[in-house]
Amino acid sequence: SQQGEEDPQALSIQEGENATMNCSYKTSINNLQWYRQNSGRGLVHLILIRSNEREKHSGRLRVTLDTSKKSSSLLITASRAADTASYFCATAGSSGAGSYQLTFGKGTKLSVIP
Amino acid sequence: DAGITQSPRHKVTETGTPVTLRCHQTENHRYMYWYRQDPGHGLRLIHYSYGVKDTDKGEVSDGYSVSRSKTEDFLLTLESATSSQTSVYFCAISGLAGAYEQFFGPGTRLTVL
Numbered sequence: 001s002q003q004g005e006e007d008p009q010a011l012s013i014q015e016g017e018n019a020t021m022n023c024s025y026k027t028s029i030n031n032l033q034w035y036r037q038n039s040g041r042g043l044v045h046l047i048l049i050r051s052n053e054r055e056k057h058s059g060r061l062r063v064t065l066d067t068s069k070k071s072s073s074l075l076i077t078a079s080r081a082a083d084t085a086s087y088f089c090a091t092a093g094s095s096g097a098g099s100y101q102l103t104f105g106k107g108t109k110l111s112v113i114p
Numbered sequence: 115d116a117g118i119t120q121s122p123r124h125k126v127t128e129t130g131t132p133v134t135l136r137c138h139q140t141e142n143h144r145y146m147y148w149y150r151q152d153p154g155h156g157l158r159l160i161h162y163s164y165g166v167k168d169t170d171k172g173e174v175s176d177g178y179s180v181s182r183s184k185t186e187d188f189l190l191t192l193e194s195a196t197s198s199q200t201s202v203y204f205c206a207i208s209g210l211a212g213a214y215e216q217f218f219g220p221g222t223r224l225t226v227l
Contacts, residue, residue, distance in 0.1 A: 033215070042118075042204055042218030043157070088156065092214070100145070100164060101172065102216060106156035 004032075004089040004105030012111040019076040021108040023089030024069075030092045032065055033102065034074050037086045046074075046087075051094070081114045117141040118219040120205050126225045133192040135222050137205030139185075145208040146188040147216065148172075148180060150201040157204065163188055195226045 007022045023032070031050045035043040049056045049065045049072065056063045062075040076083055086109045090102040121136045137146060148160040149172075159172030161180040169180050177199060179191045192199055205219040 031214070040221075042220050043206075043216075045215045045217070048215060090157075100170075101147075101159055101162060103159070103173075104149075104157040106154065 004091050004103060006087070006089055006105045006108040008108060009106070010109045010111070012113065013079055015079060015081055015112055015114050017079055019079050019083070019110055019112070021074045021087050021089075021110070023072045023074070023105055025072075025089075025091045026070065027091075028094045029067075030094045032063075032072050033090045033092070034061075034063060034072075035088045035090060035104075037088065037107070039085070043088065076110075079110075079112045081112050083110060084112045085110060118205060118207055118217060120203075120219040120222050122222060123220065124223045126227065127195055128227050129196055130194050133195050133224065133226075135190045135203055135205075135224070137188045137190070137219060139188075139207050141207060141209065141217070142185060143207040143209040143217075144185075145210075146182065147206040147208070148178075148188065148190045149204045149206065150174065150199075151204060151221075152201050160190065160203075192224075195224075197226050200224060200226045 004023045004025045031048050033048045034046045037043045047058045047063050049063050060077045065072045086107040088104050088107045090104045117140045119138045147162040149157045151157050158174045160178050163169045163182040181189045203222045206216040208216045
């Protein structure tokens with residue numbers, strides 16, 4: 001079963017606006033990651049946030065993590081048409097076999113309209 | 115996709131036939147993964163490898179087997195393909211303790227008729 005669940009499933013915004021996607025998960029984690037997938041391509045790693053971190057930035061990306069609520073958010077500021085893609089959160093378990101694996105959510109499909 | 119190739123990129127086969135997909139990496143990473151991606155399900159782990167000849171099952175391993183005889187190659191075999199195995203298959207690699215940044219191949223689109 002999926003560990004991470006993204007919300008919303010689809011998001012459409014105008015170029016220049018900010019896009020926020022949310023991810024909720026169920027069990028304790030070691031880290032949480034966000035990936036981007038352009039249509040017909042493989043996933044590309046965007047950012048990793050560890051369980052003891054609350055916020056992380058990378059360029060126009062800002063990720064927050066609230067372990068008490070078991071949730072994370074990805075903010076893309078000043079969006080561009082090139083940001084159009086599907087975005088997935090993935091969680092790494094904190095123990096056992098889960099610590100060797102990532103469990104992916106179903107993704108948020110972002111459309112940025114020029 | 116640099117450093118990871120998958121072959122074939124597209125394949126159409128018939129129910130009941132065996133199929134082998136290949137993942138090849140030039141990064142010398144220890145960990146390799148096979149996922150399938152289906153609409154409405156996201157990415158699901160089939161099998162993974164944590165070293166040569168060391169493999170383990172993922173969430174959806176039934177009907178699939180894997181082998182890793184060299185660091186650079188990870189093979190996924192469908193012993194007797196079924197229509198439910200029609201999917202896009204992605205290979206991924208990771209150099210650290212598995213659950214860190216993964217690098218994905220370009221994918222193989224498999225259709226089982």
